[in-house]
């Protein structure tokens with residue numbers, strides 16, 4: 001029988017040294033005794049989660065961590081979020097992620113539409129359906145600003161090149177419009193451009209924090225191999241965001257929804273910790289994902305980033321470590337960096353620490369970007385972590 005395993009995944013936690021913090025990174029600066037104990041009692045290293053050739057997106061990074069073969073299995077974010085929302089995609093459906101954004105004088109002011117509240121987001125998506133829905137084009141509500149646009153039928157294509165909204169804050173929207181990669185995508189593109197141009201007039205009437213839309217990362221339902229197939233294990237995923245829940249679902253994991261999990265710093269940390277402890281009784285792997293740190297990093301809010309890292313350590317990692325069986329294998333890592341100095345994802349390898357039953361510790365004593373570089377795990381990449389834990 002395999003040992004039980006928990007992976008603590010802190011979205012966007014990695015960063016760079018910051019002069020205000022005495023040239024420490026936020027993770028070095030923050031008080032994180034629980035994560036440090038994993039590094040001190042285990043082995044550490046770095047992991048490349050966003051290889052060149054793929055978008056610098058969370059779904060790519062989390063696929064890397066969970067051992068997906070990016071070259072053959074990468075399918076875009078749309079279909080993963082659809083799975084996360086329980087939408088059954090048909091083979092000729094193309095799903096795009098649709099951000100609700102805030103736009104002022106043609107400039108993208110906020111890719112999250114002011115972290116629009118759920119009630120307002122639901123109203124805006126209803127308004128989009130009322131104005132733009134057709135027999136084969138439909139909008140679906142997700143969590144806050146993270147929604148979906150699904151095209152059905154062979155006349156539409158997912159071969160649209162669209163930039164990430166969070167890479168384009170402060171930029172004129174007109175300079176970053178989606179483009180069609182092949183002639184078959186022209187009809188899809190035409191709709192999208194009309195939507196981007198006309199949505200503000202519809203949305204502004206509802207007086208919320210969002211008034212724009214940004215469709216991106218489209219795809220068709222992919223062929224992800226399940227964890228059972230690849231590693232012979234069962235899994236559970238705990239996350240507030242549809243893309244991670246959906247990725248888990250596509251990998252055959254059980255999706256555990258925690259009431260009050262918001263994807264932000266007001267999330268239900270305690271509820272997520274309890275859900276993880278419980279899920280570990282019935283699954284080989286529990287993947288506990290926290291979105292909050294990523295969000296405040298995009299906001300370039302250093303104070304909140306340090307607070308969110310400390311909350312993750314004290315309200316999630318600490319209680320889980322205290323209550324799970326002592327022979328549980330444990331890993332902790334961010335999916336990718338979001339340096340607060342730029343507020344965007346980077347491809348820099350992230351720190352990782354692993355505590356395996358019966359394993360010997362290396363000399364790394366603290367969990368952070370700098371000290372993990374000296375650990376005995378060395379430089380990991382796509383699939384290495386899962387192999388280390390389950391092969």
Ligand SMILES: [Zn+2]
Nearest residue numbers: 012058294345
């Ligand atoms: Zn992010």
